[in-house]
Amino acid sequence: MMTLYSGITCPFSQRCRFVLYEKGMDFEIKDVDVFNKPEDLAVMNPYNQVPVLVERDLILHESNIINEYIDERFPHPQLMPGDPVMRGRGRLVLFRMEKELFLHVLTLENPEVSNKEQTRASEAIAQGLTMLAPAFAKNKHILGEDFSMIDVALAPLLWRLDHYDIKLGKSAAPLLKYAERLFQRDSFIEALTPAEKAMRR
Ligand SMILES: N[C@@H](CCC(=O)N[C@@H](CS)C(=O)NCC(=O)O)C(=O)O
Known part of the structure; x- marks a missing residue:
């Protein structure tokens, strides 16, 4: 086990x-x-x-x-795409997610960093998520129609938006709708x- x-x-x-x-x-x-x-x-x-x-x-x-x-x-x-091309794309998205979003999550999780650094990290995440948002007006999930490992990787950040005091503008509405769909999965709960x-x- x-x-x-x-x-x-x-x-x-x-x-x-x-x-x-x-x-x-x-x-x-x-x-x-x-x-x-x-x-x-x-x-x-x-x-x-x-x-x-x-x-x-x-x-x-x-x-x-x-x-x-x-x-x-x-x-x-x-949960990883079966097709090697899509799997390659998925891994690239995971890599970029770590560099562009979760690097800042590490800052927010570190109790020793200053308020200024925390604010900078929250703002960088807000900017990154806002850029992702329009894609969810068309796509149900990050790689398209199907739920995948890439959605799994992003979900904990979306769950913590209020907790991290990350403010998103109106243009992020499709992302927030997508987040609500993820939060309704039995496995997520x-x-x-x-x-x-x-x-x-
Ligand atoms: N890149 C790692 C990050 C893991 C990580 O940062 N874990 C934190 C908790 S969220 C931790 O164990 N912190 C304790 C420490 O660094 O001393 C992963 O994806 O697993």
């Missing part, structure tokens, strides 16, 4: 919980308080961070790497921790 070491408010851990519940197989989630980390976390992950996935003698870290492993190990429903549920009322 797979065990996920997961931060109770960690957006990267939420990605992995979301995929585990999408797949619907047996797994165990061990809640980790990132401000009081268990000693063995540093043994499992040289960066001493969650999420970490353990399955027998395999230990993985990095949310997108963990999620691709789960997707290949349990192929139904398949099941994967939320009580602390994450409290982020949105």
